[in-house]
Amino acid sequence: MQFLNSIGQRVLFGLVLLLAVLVLNFTLIHMAPGDPADVIAGEMGGATEEMMASIRKAYGLDRPFHEQLFSYVGKVFQGDLGYSYYFDQPVTELIFERLSATLLLVLTSLFLAIFLGTFLGVFASQNPNGMLSHFVTLLALLGYSLPVFWTGIMLLILLAAPPVDLFPIAGMYDVTKDGGTFDYILDVLHHLILPVVTLSTIYLAFYSRLSRASMLDVLGADYIRTARAKGLSERVVVYKHALRNGVLPVVTFAGLQFSQLFSGAVLVETVFSWPGLGTLAFDSIGRRDTPMLLGILFFSALIVIVANILTDISYRLIDPRIKTGMKT
Amino acid sequence: MVKFKKLATVALTATVGAMFGATMQPQTAQAAPKAGGTLVWVSSQVPRHFNPAVQSGVATMAPGAQLFGFLVRADENWNIHPYLAESWTVSDDGLTVAFKLRKGAKFHDGQEITSADVAFSVATQQANHPFKTSLGAVERVETPDPMTAVFKLKQPHPALLLALSTALAPIIPKHVYGDGQDVKKHPRNVKDLVGSGPFLLKEYKKAQHVIMLKNPNFNSSDGPYLDRIIIKIIRDASARVIAMEKKEAQIFPYMVDSKDIRRLSKSKHIKITDKGYAAIGPVTWLAFNTKDGPTADVRVRQAIAYAIDRNFIINALHGGLSKPATGPIAPGSPFYNGDVETYDFDLDKAKALLDEAGLKPGSDGMRFKLEVDHIPAVPEQQKAIAEYLRPALKKVGIAVRVRNAPDFPTWAKRISGHQFQASMDIVFNWGDPVIGVHRTYLCNNIKKGVIWSNTQQYCNPKVDSILEMAGKETDMAKRVNLYGEFQRIVADDLPLYWINIMPQRTAYHMDLGNPPTSVWGVISPMDQTYWKKQPK
Amino acid sequence: MNTPSPILSVADLAVEFDMRDGVARVIDDLSFDLMPGETLGIVGESGCGKSMTALSIMRLVPMPPGRIAGGEIRLDGENLVAASDVRIREIRGNEISMIFQEPMTSLNPVYTVGDQIAETVRLHEGLSKRDARDRAIEMLRAVAIPAPEARVEEYPHQLSGGMRQRVMIAMALTCRPRVLIADEPTTALDVTVQAQIFDLLRDLKEQTQTAIILITHDMGVIAEMAQRVVVMYAGRKVEDAPVDELLLNPKHPYSQGLIACVPHLQAVPTVERPPLMEIPGVVPSVSELGRGGCPFAPRCAQAMDRCRQQMPPPSTVAPGHQVACWLIDETRAA
């Protein structure tokens, strides 16, 4: 009951956050110079004054700011994120077209980073001065210090361009390939490798380091000594008693970092022409497609909030001590 | 090596002939083209939709030219040929042009193409397309019978047929778009598109690809030959080049970066042509604010021009692939006049002019500060040149500050709002000067807030009157003279410094037959293109 | 030797730790026996090596940096120092169990107490899930936890410290071990709870006849619980005697000090109580150990030159009473 109650509170607060996100973003974006009429004129290779005025009128840009804001917020809460200036299509539709690609990239990277990182960290923690431990430290430093887009460019040039040519250079799948669903999945996986490797490098580094530190901490805990004193094998001690406690900070951070993962996705998608929300956001900035940009910011905030709530739930499932409120 | 082929003067007479009604049969290809195969085409741009009647820009026009047919088409020598129209006649006064439509030509949904559709298409284009001048002279289209469309002109229009020969004037179905909805936002510009051209729209995934299939009912004895055209949208410049090298794609039109052209010219299986862009005439220039700041003084503008080493830009920055521009009209055009002041690199002259203008060097050797904007696109033609200006103009005592714009609207807002000192820009000639050149120089086109109007705020009544005459003149020789005079005057007044013609190339797989090399390139139909041997 | 053979026998045990600047011998030359059914107290200040002794018996000395550098630990004659890891795991929790000092942190926070008790019996006795759970309830009842059927589903954080220590005891005794090591089992608990825990231990011992090693710094606890006592200082045994003998006749100055700290334990309570005594100084840090000489010498009021140079060997002063102190020689010589 208490559990549901506090989840309910989280959801409610999430809604308030979303409202704040809407208002802030709308205000920010409307402060910027230039408007979509300029973009459309540019796309068209020039436009007359009357045309510019008619574009502004068509998109309601001639109305006072607060009116635009209220009508926007009102529509959003009815599930309508408006129409893209550029595509003249509903923003929600355009976002859903791209959402799966971004989620595929981001979640694959995140889970890869968490699982691989945790296991590297666990192995390293069992022998804190061993080779593997040093390797994890080194990996963490590399992953942390490399600019993610730079890593991407280097991988692209080294592994996808001739003469090595091991991976496709752009996109999510090859349209010219005909084949069944299985071939399609293989093709997508093939395209996914480089972007995921690039994006997960930072997080792999981060999680292996985090879980190494956390496991070292946990392995020194009294209850681990208790477990050993019971005669449990080292495997059970590490994977049953230590791991479940050791992953708690990993879970916390996985939720917190979701928004940063989106940031990384903008850069990685740009490098690999990945057809996701990141490229859409970047392009929308270039096109000053305000509704699109607002929609993406709103959506990413929504996803982060949902991810945080899920994190919260899984944290509660792992750690029975947490009963109420957020773990900070 | 890339060949530079200047358009021969023959083209000029041919154009004139074509414009005034001489009908010609399309040139038949050397070898009989083979049917079949898929062509993958790389593009950087994400199209908004595919209806070129209401949307300019190559992203829409290139697929649009495959999906929609036009009344006539142009070849690589500016000759006009029948397309959806079988033949046409022009009245002696040049005010009436009557087209006979090809029998059996159908839209993709099987409905016959009639003169009513032609009239609707023209009206739609006139109402919605930004290029008001292209069909501006057309007063109305009469439809005496379903197979005849008669264009009534307000004044003779020298470029009418040229304007009708590309995706600027697609024939769109009235029974689809005439439903009262705003055509610009019509849902069927993207979904369930009913075209009139050689290819059908199969699928569009934004930021990924456009798939077009052969239209089996395209009523033509000659093409289309390809089964499928896929436009792959790849945003990263290097990735586009690699896609061509890896044969993941076989055609790359609108290559504008010399580095890409240079790199791909090294691939054995790739051929590169500069054909297909003759009508576009993209001029890279440095625009000055002629009303405000130091550049209001013509001597300062001239000094800056002298201080810029055009050869360095062309040879070092563009790998020798762009051509010098000496005036408002691109050298490919029949109206080009090269006999004008060209401001060849001369630092002493530049310094003398600045001294004359009263701008003496200060203690740090600098005379004044100059802020240079640039379009946030085509870096080799914009950003790189703007950045080059910093060390180049430092030599004559001008401290250049490059102003970045994070996006196009920011730049457009500054320039169209006249809030700039100097800016790099690229402006297209669009075939005839009436369409693409006049707008930059007319006094009455100084329109605050409108980009690619006369944003330099240059005003010379003499230029206005010459352009007005040239716009109406139907005699080719007289027009050439008028434009020649115009080019001399603006070269002296120098509201902008024309630097170069942006290189535009198409790279294609060597086994591709009849690559798109007409004056309109890929913004004209590729129904003749075929695979001599499908690569795998 | 007319006594029955010991159940656990520690002989010449040495434990070393690698430190940043060298090796520290934290236990040296330690020997003692534990008889069946006996409660042996090990007493000393913090850092004297009591807990390390317990961990050594369990073979739980963290390795690296620690290691058992020498000696033997025999359980019914079987040398645990040389036993295989598999064998040691069979013994842990089964034949020798241990209760730790910190009930608050010694239970895994993410599993129910029932699971944690059941885990031991499932491991060592191969019980089914259901049987193990029944055993857990039975054990909870045995350690006097009310409503064990409900408690078995609870998590450690839902229990008080005393309850948790009861759970620890239940867990330790669930396989009916022959030896139970209780390392300061009540230090972290309230005084009233302490008494309850000791009562519980005493009751359980009477029922099961488990031999207990009770590690504490509190002579009072020793007096109440133990039959025999080993006094440790700085990793060494300084005195080893039956409890009554030690309380009445402590030989080592350190033992004397320890007893003096607890006034009511003094053999002849004087009318005017002497001021509470305090042993001056602190236990030397581990890196200073093993330098030769008696480690207690710096704090010893009666220290002689010899004390600072040579380590005194253990000598028997009475049956079952050993002391390591040069003063014994002096008194004998005198």
Place this chain on the structure above:
Amino acid sequence: MTDQVEPSAPAAPKLEPDFVPEVEKPWLQTWRMFAKNRAALFGLVLLSVIVGMAVLGPTLYPADPYDIVWAPQSPPGTEGFILGTDYLGRDLLAGIIYGSRATLIVGAAAALITIVIGILVGALAGYYRGWVEELLMRITEFFQVLPPLLLAMVLVLLFSPTLVTISIAIGVVSWTATARLARAEFLRIRELEYVKGARSIGARNSRIIWLVILPNAAPPLIVSAAFAVGIAILFEAGLSFLELNDPNIMSWGYMIGSNRPYVLESWWAVTFPGIAIFLTVLAVSLIGDGLNDALNPRLRQR
């Protein structure tokens, strides 16, 4: 406390021959811990070299990084240009040397903003608790749900990219972690005896916050500041990669961003600034790690 031996315990200080029981100055102790860490020392040396390059480089290698010195895209080593030239023919070495200034300034300034906002929010929330904490932590959470890069992009877009706007944008989007950390520290320390003592003798809140608690909360905040510098440098590079930068200020991010389209022809023009960024962030994070170990009270008290 358990009497179990703590293996990683450092030896008691043995420098003083006469065992004067005077406590060593904390910073000296920290330095000793730090200096024992070879990786951290390496980071310190590396950062010193980079900072030295930023300060002295232009004197030692007086070349205008904007001057066109040789043919564009000349490979490293051409005509004495060790790192080659970029797409305009500018000397990459000069660019790296001058660029270090802007990169370091943005890194330091953005980190400073991050830390100042973070500490301010965290300190007030952790000290005053109640509705102040509620409000401030809700604001923190608000900033945490927005993807920082997207928000920074919008901010830079809004105020046009300059060193100042970029630093502010980076600072504004990355302070949340510091705020949470500062809050946790303040929550912990405010309950300690000496703080209660200070409060009981009637010290003003501002005095307790800034003069009593903050110095004691400093160690983890210093470590977080070191990492903030690294993050800010990477952030600046990311924005530059997306062309959200000021072309009039030579920075490594600008070099990568503007050379990226040319990467197939001149890999060096992207690679070298990338390595420069990598080494700088590496140096800063090694130092951060070292500080973390040296300042960690748990480790030190052992």
